[in-house]
Amino acid sequence: MLYRVEGLVIRSTDYGEGNKIVTLLTPSYGKQGIIVRGAKKLKSRYGALAQLFTYGDYSYYKSGTLGTLNSGEILESFQELREGLEGPAYAAYAAELTDRAINDDEAAAYLFHQLKACQSALAGGKDPQVVLRAYEMKIIAAAGYAPMLDECVSCGNDGGPFRFSSVGGGALCSRCWHRDTAALELEDAVWKLLRVFLALDLRRLGNIAVKPSTKRQLQLALRRWMDTHLNLNLKSRGFLDQWEKYGDLLGEQRRRPEPPPQNGDAGDGTV
Numbered sequence: 001m002l003y004r005v006e007g008l009v010i011r012s013t014d015y016g017e018g019n020k021i022v023t024l025l026t027p028s029y030g031k032q033g034i035i036v037r038g039a040k041k042l043k044s045r046y047g048a049l050a051q052l053f054t055y056g057d058y059s060y061y062k063s064g065t066l067g068t069l070n071s072g073e074i075l076e077s078f079q080e081l082r083e084g085l086e087g088p089a090y091a092a093y094a095a096e097l098t099d100r101a102i103n104d105d106e107a108a109a110y111l112f113h114q115l116k117a118c119q120s121a122l123a124g125g126k127d128p129q130v131v132l133r134a135y136e137m138k139i140i141a142a143a144g145y146a147p148m149l150d151e152c153v154s155c156g157n158d159g160g161p162f163r164f165s166s167v168g169g170g171a172l173c174s175r176c177w178h179r180d181t182a183a184l185e186l187e188d189a190v191w192k193l194l195r196v197f198l199a200l201d202l203r204r205l206g207n208i209a210v211k212p213s214t215k216r217q218l219q220l221a222l223r224r225w226m227d228t229h230l231n232l233n234l235k236s237r238g239f240l241d242q243w244e245k246y247g248d249l250l251g252e253q254r255r256r257p258e259p260p261p262q263n264g265d266a267g268d269g270t271v
Helices: 086-101 109-123 128-142 174-179 188-199 212-229 235-250
Strands: 002-015 019-026 030-036 055-062 067-076 162-165 170-173
Touching: 002 030, 002 067, 002 086, 002 109, 019 109, 030 055, 086 109, 086 128, 086 235, 109 128, 128 188, 128 212, 162 188, 170 174, 188 212
Parallel strands: 030 067
Antiparallel strands: 002 019, 002 055, 019 030, 055 067, 162 170
């Protein structure tokens, strides 16, 4: 049967002497595996369609587990995400996280648009640490593990102050802190961003200036949450952690100049 879909390449692996197998995230069929024959050859007609991060229009035949590419067209190459070290590090993490955390039947159209918005934000120079934390929250929610953030998961108290409990399921009020002595005490700004990221459509992500201490707490909270509920061993995460640690030691602000915020963007401001 012949299918035609828009898709984002979230995995690309060698197959045989000159071919590649790509995993596409699509808005209509979830994750799809496709063989791109001859993709490794220098003069391959469709080699670029097999590159990681590519957004394209794919036509393929499928009768079993894998499809075979019939034709295709690049809609956006996201070349910026394959240049240097920073772009590939963050984009590869987002792609691998999507591939590993989400089952085929959980990859709906909404997640496709969130990943595409994530790649566009990274390519456009928005703060990659903020973008990735927001996207991690999209993955967590899509996988069915969204934390409870507005009231205590134990007693329902909505008054706070709260601590963030990964094993408990989210916010714990002061009366229930004893239920998880390892729960994190987070800045108010971190709680605010966690709530914003959970509700936000990444297609409306604006320019948010986040303090380094807030970024570190955000990363700690979400990494601990994912380690507890998703338990993934991602190759890209190790490299990304080293990259961010290296930048912190140098005192670098790892951000390219950002364009002026557009009317209607959500989340503009300083935290």
